[in-house]
Amino acid sequence: MIRLQNITKSFGKHEVLKGIDLTVNKGEVVVILGPSGSGKTTLLRCINYLEKPNDGEVSIGDFTVNCKRPAKKDVLALRQKTAMVFQQYNLFKHKTALENVMEGLVVVRKVKQEEAKKISIEVLEKVGLSEKLNHYPSQLSGGQQQRVGIARALALNPEVILFDEPTSALDPELVGEVLSVIRKIAKEGITMIVVTHEMGFARDVSNHVVFMDGGHIIEEGSPDDIFNRPQEERTKQFLKRIT
Ligand code: ADP
Numbered sequence: 720m721i722r723l724q725n726i727t728k729s730f731g732k733h734e735v736l737k738g739i740d741l742t743v744n745k746g747e748v749v750v751i752l753g754p755s756g757s758g759k760t761t762l763l764r765c766i767n768y769l770e771k772p773n774d775g776e777v778s779i780g781d782f783t784v785n786c787k788r789p790a791k792k793d794v795l796a797l798r799q800k801t802a803m804v805f806q807q808y809n810l811f812k813h814k815t816a817l818e819n820v821m822e823g824l825v826v827v828r829k830v831k832q833e834e835a836k837k838i839s840i841e842v843l844e845k846v847g848l849s850e851k852l853n854h855y856p857s858q859l860s861g862g863q864q865q866r867v868g869i870a871r872a873l874a875l876n877p878e879v880i881l882f883d884e885p886t887s888a889l890d891p892e893l894v895g896e897v898l899s900v901i902r903k904i905a906k907e908g909i910t911m912i913v914v915t916h917e918m919g920f921a922r923d924v925s926n927h928v929v930f931m932d933g934g935h936i937i938e939e940g941s942p943d944d945i946f947n948r949p950q951e952e953r954t955k956q957f958l959k960r961i962t
Pocket of ligand 1: 758
C-alpha cells in the first residue's frame with residue numbers, strides 16, 4: 720500500500736538517507752527505531768513530502784511520485800492520503816481543541832462547517848477529550864494537547880498516520896495516556912508509521928519493526944524477530960544500549 724523505492728535525501732553535502740526501500744501493507748503498525756541522527760524523522764517527512772527526496776519514488780495506493788520529476792497533482796494526492804502527528808503538537812494557540820481539529824477539514828478538505836464539527840466532536844471523543852472541546856492549548860496538559868494532535872490526524876481519515884516521536888516532548892507521567900490512545904487506534908486497523916524510542920510500545924503494538932542507522936535500513940522484521948533474534952551487530956548493540 721505504501722512503497723518507498725531508493726529514497727535518497729541530502730542536506731547540503733550531508734547524505735542523510737542513502738537509498739531506502741520500504742513496503743508497508745494496509746493496516747500495519749510500523750515502528751522505526753534507530754539512534755539519534757540516523758534519518759528516521761527525515762524518512763517519515765519524505766513520505767508526505769514535507770521533505771523533498773533527491774531521488775527515488777514514493778507510492779501510496781495508486782499514486783506514485785517520482786521524486787526527480789514530481790507532478791504537483793501527485794504530491795497533493797500524496798499529502799491528502801497522509802496525516803502527521805508532530806513531536807511538538809503544532810496546534811494553533813488561538814484556537815480551541817475543537818477548532819484545531821476542524822481547521823484541516825474545513826480549509827484543506829473543504830468539508831462544510833456543520834459536518835466538520837460533527838466529525839471533530841466524534842474524534843475528540845475517541846481520544847477522551849469530549850470534556851475539553853472548548854479549551855485552548857494553554858489550558859490543556861501536554862498529553863491532552865498531543866491527543867488533540869492525534870484527533871486532528873484521525874479527522875482527516877487518512878490512509879496512513881505518520882507519528883514523529885509523539886511522546887518525546889511529554890513529561891514521563893503523561894506518556895502513558897498518549898500511548899494508550901495510539902494503541903486504541905492501532906486496534907482499529909489504521910495504517911501507522913511511528914518513529915519512537917518507546918521500546919515497550921514498539922514491542923507490543925507494532926507488527927513490523929524497522930531498524931535504521933546511518934541513513935540505511937539495517938534490518939526489519941516482526942517485533943519478535945528484531946527484539947528477540949536481531950541478526951545484525953548494529954541492531955544488537957542498539958537494543959543492548961536502549962533496553
Ligand atoms: P533521527 O530522526 O534519526 O534523529 P533526523 O532525520 O532528524 O534523524 O536527522 C538525520 C540527520 O539529518 C541529522 O544529522 C540532522 O542533523 C540532519 N538534518 C535533519 N533535518 C535537517 C535540515 N532541515 N537541515 C540540515 N540537516 C538536517
